[in-house]
Amino acid sequence: MQAAAVLPSAPGSGGRAQARLVLFLLLAPALVWLLGLIVLPHIDLAVLSLRVRVAPREYAPSLAQYRTFVEEPLYWHTFVRTALMSILATGITLLLAFPIAWTIAKLVRGRAKSLLLVMCLIPFWVSETVRTLGWMILLRESGVLPAVLVQLGITDAPVELLYRDATILVGLVYTSMLFMVVPLISALESLDDSLVEAAYDLGGNGPSILWQIVIPHAAPGILAGCIVVFMLTLGNYLTPTLLGGKNSLWFTEQIYTQFITRFNWEQGAAFGFLLLGLSTAIVWLGLKLTGQKFGEVMRRS
Amino acid sequence: MIASLPRPTWLRAGTVAYALAFFAFLFLPLLVVAVFAFNDAPYPAPPWRGFTLDWFFGGKPGRTGLFADGPLLASLWTSVVVAAWVTVLAVLVGTTNAFLIERARFPGKQALSFLMLAPLVIPGVILGISILAFASRLAQLADSWWGLELDFLRPGLPLVVIGQFSYIVSIATLIITARLKRFDITLEEAAYNLGASRAAVFTTITLPYLKPALVGAAAISFLMSFENFNTTLMLVGSDSPLTVMMYGRMREGATPALNAVSLFLMLASAALALTLLRKPADGAGR
Numbered sequence: 001m002q003a004a005a006v007l008p009s010a011p012g013s014g015g016r017a018q019a020r021l022v023l024f025l026l027l028a029p030a031l032v033w034l035l036g037l038i039v040l041p042h043i044d045l046a047v048l049s050l051r052v053r054v055a056p057r058e059y060a061p062s063l064a065q066y067r068t069f070v071e072e073p074l075y076w077h078t079f080v081r082t083a084l085m086s087i088l089a090t091g092i093t094l095l096l097a098f099p100i101a102w103t104i105a106k107l108v109r110g111r112a113k114s115l116l117l118v119m120c121l122i123p124f125w126v127s128e129t130v131r132t133l134g135w136m137i138l139l140r141e142s143g144v145l146p147a148v149l150v151q152l153g154i155t156d157a158p159v160e161l162l163y164r165d166a167t168i169l170v171g172l173v174y175t176s177m178l179f180m181v182v183p184l185i186s187a188l189e190s191l192d193d194s195l196v197e198a199a200y201d202l203g204g205n206g207p208s209i210l211w212q213i214v215i216p217h218a219a220p221g222i223l224a225g226c227i228v229v230f231m232l233t234l235g236n237y238l239t240p241t242l243l244g245g246k247n248s249l250w251f252t253e254q255i256y257t258q259f260i261t262r263f264n265w266e267q268g269a270a271f272g273f274l275l276l277g278l279s280t281a282i283v284w285l286g287l288k289l290t291g292q293k294f295g296e297v298m299r300r301s
Numbered sequence: 302m303i304a305s306l307p308r309p310t311w312l313r314a315g316t317v318a319y320a321l322a323f324f325a326f327l328f329l330p331l332l333v334v335a336v337f338a339f340n341d342a343p344y345p346a347p348p349w350r351g352f353t354l355d356w357f358f359g360g361k362p363g364r365t366g367l368f369a370d371g372p373l374l375a376s377l378w379t380s381v382v383v384a385a386w387v388t389v390l391a392v393l394v395g396t397t398n399a400f401l402i403e404r405a406r407f408p409g410k411q412a413l414s415f416l417m418l419a420p421l422v423i424p425g426v427i428l429g430i431s432i433l434a435f436a437s438r439l440a441q442l443a444d445s446w447w448g449l450e451l452d453f454l455r456p457g458l459p460l461v462v463i464g465q466f467s468y469i470v471s472i473a474t475l476i477i478t479a480r481l482k483r484f485d486i487t488l489e490e491a492a493y494n495l496g497a498s499r500a501a502v503f504t505t506i507t508l509p510y511l512k513p514a515l516v517g518a519a520a521i522s523f524l525m526s527f528e529n530f531n532t533t534l535m536l537v538g539s540d541s542p543l544t545v546m547m548y549g550r551m552r553e554g555a556t557p558a559l560n561a562v563s564l565f566l567m568l569a570s571a572a573l574a575l576t577l578l579r580k581p582a583d584g585a586g587r
Contacts, residue, residue: 022405023405023407025397026397026398026400026401026404026405027401027405027407029393029394029397029398030394030397030398030401030413030417033394033466033467033470034413034416034417037432037463037466037467038416038419038420038423038467039416040435041431041432041434041435042423042431044431044434044435044438045427045430045431045434045435048434096323099316099319099323100319100323103316103319106303107303107316116320118574119324119327120327121574122571122574123327123328123330123331125524125570125571125573125574126331126563126566126567126570127527127528127530127544127563127566128528128530128544129528129530129543129544129548129551129563130331130334130563130566130567131330131331132551133330133334133345133547133551133555133559133560133563134329134330134331134332134333134334135330136551137330137333137334137337137345137346137560138329138330138333140346142344142346142347143346143347144333144346144347147347147348174326174327174330177327193303193305196303197303197305197306200306231422231424234424235425235426235427235531236531237425237426237530237531237534238530238548242548242551242552252424252426252531255426255427255430256426256534256535259430259433259535260535265434268430269430269434272426272427272430272431275424275426275427276423276424276427279422279423279424280422283422
């Protein structure tokens with residue numbers, strides 16, 4: 001490695017040798033972390049997913065795990081279902097978050113503004129487990145909402161609102177909300193009000209201003225929010241399994257089953273890679289579509 | 302429409318109504334969790350049977366409150382210990398990373414700082430299984446080559462700390478780098494010109510400047526570790542942190558003692574949030 005200047009060197013200090021030492025000391029933790037905890041484990045996981053046990057403690061390279069995934073409908077159905085539900089959840093989150101982000105960024109001022117922003121943040125300082133517990137108390141057959149529905153005379157007997165696909169979606173949208181609202185607010189705040197005023201003066205109306213001025217300007221923020229929400233939804237485990245019960249059919253659950261319950265690490269590793277592939281592909285596609293840099297998006301969100 | 306433009310009454314009313322509905326949606330789950338911590342019934346469900354503090358202080362069989370529930374308290378403590386380790390490690394490594402990105406020049410720096418963000422886009426479950434598999438391979442190798450029994454590489458708390466650290470440090474790095482980027486380097490140069498040693502400059506100039514970011518990064522790291530579920534679930538051994546313990550009980554149908562511990566968590570995070578927001582530290586919050 002080339003010698004490199006590090007830090008403004010103190011006058012009279014040992015010069016190059018010391019600079020190298022400092023560089024080494026700074027580089028060591030980063031390399032241990034990135035190689036030891038990220039790169040090598042993932043290479044190991046890839047190797048694991050590409051082998052098959054032929055005899056006790058003997059393995060041969062094989063694509064059998066990926067073949068199982070394609071041939072077993074349960075597995076790829078679950079995969080497709082997880083992807084589609086995640087896209088749906090991302091879309092709903094965007095639709096619900098946008099008006100609030102607009103209100104906070106453009107309509108309210110001063111104390112009210114910071115109050116609303118903090119109110120958006122507070123629920124997400126609480127663990128996802130607690131929030132899911134809240135939804136379970138609200139939605140289960142003996143819970144609050146079914147009781148309210150009976151009181152109002154809408155249903156005769158309490159209905160079970162848990163363990164449905166719609167319940168999973170509600171939980172996922174709820175959990176993701178913050179990660180959409182925050183990038184949207186910062187994108188909308190950077191929109192100059194006079195642009196909207198000018199468009200209005202030139203005869204634009206609500207929808208046309210929204211489509212031609214606001215959305216193009218906010219696109220990077222919208223995209224950042226969507227990417228983060230999609231990733232988090234795809235990789236979520238807690239919300240689908242608790243709110244969806246046995247019918248949740250979420251892909252992370254399959255990974256857990258293979259890895260921890262069945263101890264079939266080869267199959268679990270293959271599933272893990274498929275999920276990682278999908279997640280990475282969506283992130284990459286999103287960045288390509290809008291020509292943004294990964295680092296910028298991560299910093300923004 | 303923006304505030305300076307005329308808005309029809311229906312739109313104003315609609316905005317207010319929507320905001321009310323939105324915040325009801327946000328707070329309703331938290332509200333019911335808090336309310337049913339005080340309901341005098343064996344399950345957190347309506348109807349309301351009267352106020353009780355049993356789910357905090359009760360010790361009767363079938364009515365074990367939070368403070369009499371040994372396993373629950375133990376898991377709470379486990380979470381605190383894990384989060385403390387993760388916080389210390391993440392802030393330390395986050396700081397060295399920030400200096401590496403901002404101050405050092407070396408070939409491959411671009412790629413390295415790109416790689417530092419990668420853990421944020423890897424689903425937590427996959428981070429968990431990859432570290433689990435790799436650690437178990439290392440343990441196997443150590444066993445067959447040197448006959449060493451490396452217990453910390455088996456599922457358990459050390460592995461949970463390592464797993465959570467692997468992505469939380471990315472966030473700590475982002476927060477600390479953002480502040481270090483805005484540091485005026487001439488301050489350090491002035492101190493050197495005045496004859497200060499490197500250590501003195503670091504402790505009296507650079508570190509105090511970075512302090513808000515370090516505090517912010519520590520708070521975020523602690524919270525993210527405390528709340529982590531996905532990665533933890535894959536790496537956990539016999540001692541469960543709180544999230545995993547709560548998950549197990551929620552599947553079986555839990556008593557309101559779980560509401561009590563949740564209320565406790567809400568108050569703790571609200572306190573943490575308010576202290577951080579009162580003096581707005583750079584980089585605190587997301």
